[in-house]
Amino acid sequence: MGPPGVGKGTQAVRLVGTLGAPHISTGDILREAVKGGTDLGGKVRSFLEAGKLVPDDLMGGLILDRLAQNDAGSGFILDGFPRTLEQVHLLDRVLENLGAGLDGAFILAAPEGEIVRRLTGRRVCPGCNAVFHLDSKAPEAPGVCDDCGSALVQRPDDTEAVIRDRLAVYEEQTRPVAEAYRERGQLVEVDGLGDPDEITARLEDSLKEIRA
Numbered sequence: 132m133g134p135p136g137v138g139k140g141t142q143a144v145r146l147v148g149t150l151g152a153p154h155i156s157t158g159d160i161l162r163e164a165v166k167g168g169t170d171l172g173g174k175v176r177s178f179l180e181a182g183k184l185v186p187d188d189l190m191g192g193l194i195l196d197r198l199a200q201n202d203a204g205s206g207f208i209l210d211g212f213p214r215t216l217e218q219v220h221l222l223d224r225v226l227e228n229l230g231a232g233l234d235g236a237f238i239l240a241a242p243e244g245e246i247v248r249r250l251t252g253r254r255v256c257p258g259c260n261a262v263f264h265l266d267s268k269a270p271e272a273p274g275v276c277d278d279c280g281s282a283l284v285q286r287p288d289d290t291e292a293v294i295r296d297r298l299a300v301y302e303e304q305t306r307p308v309a310e311a312y313r314e315r316g317q318l319v320e321v322d323g324l325g326d327p328d329e330i331t332a333r334l335e336d337s338l339k340e341i342r343a
């Protein structure tokens with residue numbers, strides 16, 4: 132968890148190796164659906180472009196299907212879900228059906244100015260979902276993905292006006308999710324400022340603690 136641009140996706144990908152569990156990003160799944168022109172894609176496109184949350188009834192089916200897939204059988208790293216209190220309940224029900232539990236809910240924090248800087252400079256690869264930054268993680272050849280050679284793009288929701296809306300949506304709808312996990316004693320707060328390696332090390336230390 133954490134506000135848009137705080138580094139959830141970047142860090143989740145880095146934990147795949149440590150945990151041996153797949154990275155499940157609801158944002159990536161939704162963007163793929165839009166790109167692929169599926170039914171779901173048609174229904175969610177306008178929400179993504181406006182930086183608004185996709186309705187919970189659509190998210191319920193999506194998470195149920197994804198967590199039931201084989202690769203999620205021995206664990207998963209959820210990125211970007213749950214984002215509303217209703218989704219917390221949805222996840223509880225799905226986990227109960229799967230006979231699975233949640234080890235912890237990690238929340239990354241960073242000041243708003245830093246978040247806006249990170250998001251406006253973010254460039255993503257539509258081919259392989261790799262993420263770059265104009266200042267702090269520039270690709271070797273400008274505008275070209277280091278990993279697969281596709282042309283990098285700016286996400287339509289990474290413009291300053293939409294970023295402000297996404298931050299407002301986060302405060303209003305997702306902040307209470309963090310509080311719900313805090314009340315359950317499952318919230319793990321991690322400083323999202325600094326070098327990505329340092330942040331990964333902090334996450335790994337916290338993971339060791341909760342798994343000890």
Ligand code: AMP
Binds near residue numbers: 158
């Ligand atoms: P992200 O890549 O996590 O920043 O998500 C990008 C966009 O996908 C969000 O601004 C929402 O429009 C949508 N989205 C991703 N996850 C969820 C979710 N759990 N509930 C509702 N909408 C979501």
